[in-house]
Amino acid sequence: MSDPDWVALAAALAERFAERAPRHDREGSFPHENFADLREAGFLALTVPADRGGHGLPLTRFVRVQETLAAGDGSTALALNMHLIRFGAERESPTYPPGWFDELCRGAVEEGRLVNTAATEEGLGSPAGGGIPETTAIPxxxxxLLEGRKTFVTLAPELWYMPVLARLDPPGGGAPDVADFMVLRDDPGARIDETWDALGMRATGSHDLVLEGVRLPESRFLGYRNKGKPSPRGRAGGVWFALGVAATTTGVAAAARDYAVAFARERTPTGLRSIAELPGVRRRVARIDLLLQRNRALIADAASAWESGDDAGGMPAAARVAVAKVDALNNAIEAVDEAMRVVGGVGLQKRRPIERYYRDVRAGLHNPPLEDRAIEQLARRALDEE
Ligand SMILES: Cc1cc2nc3c(=O)[nH]c(=O)nc-3n(C[C@H](O)[C@H](O)[C@H](O)COP(=O)(O)OP(=O)(O)OC[C@H]3O[C@@H](n4cnc5c(N)ncnc54)[C@H](O)[C@@H]3O)c2cc1C
Structure with a gap:
């Protein structure tokens, strides 16, 4: 049986999500009903490998699904992204013990269970920076035995599997190791503290995970981080993450574009011409389309370069991914800003969705790779490497 057209299905779901988005944004509540719809439509198994019962969606199609869903609700798409990228990346370069990956796939396919990493902490900053977490794992x-508090745990209201980043202090002193441990929702001592109250992406449920005396069997050890040499091609996890976020953010900007265009076509201040005829408005709308199309081209180029292992094309695939993430985020932010200017003062009104797009579009800036790090990576490649 051939796979359904996931982009078309995503477009249908996005329409429903768009209707629910204002309430969840206002309340900062989690869109459980969107995840029930996604579960029923098979989206939670989208990137799970086909030989484990999933749909094995390639990266190039995954990004189109993300953009489409995000045009309905950025929060839902960003939260789903966190779950789906794990399977896509793991298909390419395994990092979990095989038994755990089988279990994650089974949980997603058979029970619609969600997974996302709890790495960030208040004092740690972005874990990609190589900082040492304060959360401890004691043999x-x-x-x-795990103790600590994790922040920004997206999907927290529905997560079942939560790989937690923790430090292991060697008994004799010295530099700690850092490793991941699988925490499950019903582990005694693990609880969600509903702290998420943010400027944008308010319905992602990115709350804190509190770990108080959580005892785990040995089998919950998933592996050390930063041991051994990274793949010379780059990290598959980072690639799926970066392009998923870039596509999601582009979807938010596309929704702002559609709102501004519809508004401009309708808006005729009393006794005057439609604002769609004004040269300034026309320039802005064209600029928005230019930025969005640039994003789609950048993301598609990076995804297909990564998928095919094409390291020519001016830059290696991993560097093209970093460029796509950084540029797509800035383009999307500029596009939504232009859309706000087209709509004018009424765009500030809470009853219009465009002010939500204006807030949501910024969040991906703070997902990896962070701009400054990506820029430094590009500069290092150009100036320092042989
Ligand atoms: C909506 C949303 C959802 C998220 N979901 C999750 C999740 O599910 N799980 C999870 O673990 N985390 C999640 N995160 C957290 C995210 O991955 C970052 O860890 C978090 O945003 C912290 O970033 P920071 O800017 O505070 O990092 P910091 O590292 O403290 O950076 C602060 C500033 O310093 C700069 N900086 C820091 N180090 C360097 C460097 N080496 N070179 C150059 N500049 C540097 C940064 O660019 C930035 O300007 C989420 C974040 C957001 C916004």
Whole structure:
């Protein structure tokens, strides 16, 4: 049986999500009903490998699905992104013990269970920076004892599997190791503290995960981080993450574009011409389309370069991914800003969705790769490497 047209299905779901988005944004509540729809339509298994019962969606199509869903609700798309990227990346370069990856796939396919990493902490900053977490994993009889607090745990209201980044202090002193441990929603001592109250992406449920005396069996150890050499091609996890976020953010900007265009066509201040005829408005709308199309081209280029292993084309695929993420985010922010100017003062009104797009479009700036790090990576490649 051939796979359905996931982009068309995503467009239908996005319409429903758009209707629910204002309330969840206002309340900062989690869109459980959107995830029920996604679950029912098979989206939670979209990137799970086909040989484990999923749909094995390639990166090049995954980004189109993300953009389409995000045009309905950025929060839902960003939250789904966190779950789906894990399977896509793991298909390419395994990092989990095989038994755990089988379990994640089974959970997603058979029970619609969600997974997302709890790495960030208040004091740690972006974990990609290589900081050492304060959350501790202490070896105890038969396993591990975890203590700590994680922040920005997207999808927290529905997560079942939560790989947690923790430090292991060597008994004799010295530099700690950093490793991931699988925490499950019903582990005694693990609880969600509903702290998420942010400027944008308010319906992602990115709350805190609190770990108080959480005892885990040995089998929950997933592996050390930063040991061994990274793949010379770059990290598959980082690639799926970066392009998923870039596509999601582009979807938010596309929604702002459609709103501004519809508004301009309708808006005729009393006794005057339609604002769609004004040269300034026309320039802005054309500029928005230019920026969005640039994003789609950048993301598609980076995704297909990564998928095919094409390291020619001016830059290696991993560097093209970093360029796409940084540029797409800035383009999307500029596009929404232009859309706000087209709509004018009424765009500030809470009852119009464009002010939500204006807030949501910024969030991806703070997902990896952060701009400054990506720029430094490009500069290093150009100026320092052989
Ligand atoms: C909507 C949303 C959802 C998220 N979901 C999750 C999640 O599910 N799980 C999770 O673990 N985390 C999640 N995060 C957290 C995210 O991955 C970052 O860890 C978090 O935003 C912290 O970033 P920071 O800017 O505070 O980092 P910091 O590292 O403290 O950076 C602060 C500033 O310093 C600069 N900087 C820091 N180090 C360097 C460097 N080496 N070179 C150049 N500049 C540097 C940065 O560019 C930035 O300007 C989420 C974040 C957001 C916004």
């Amino acid at each position: 105890v009889e038969g396993g591990w």
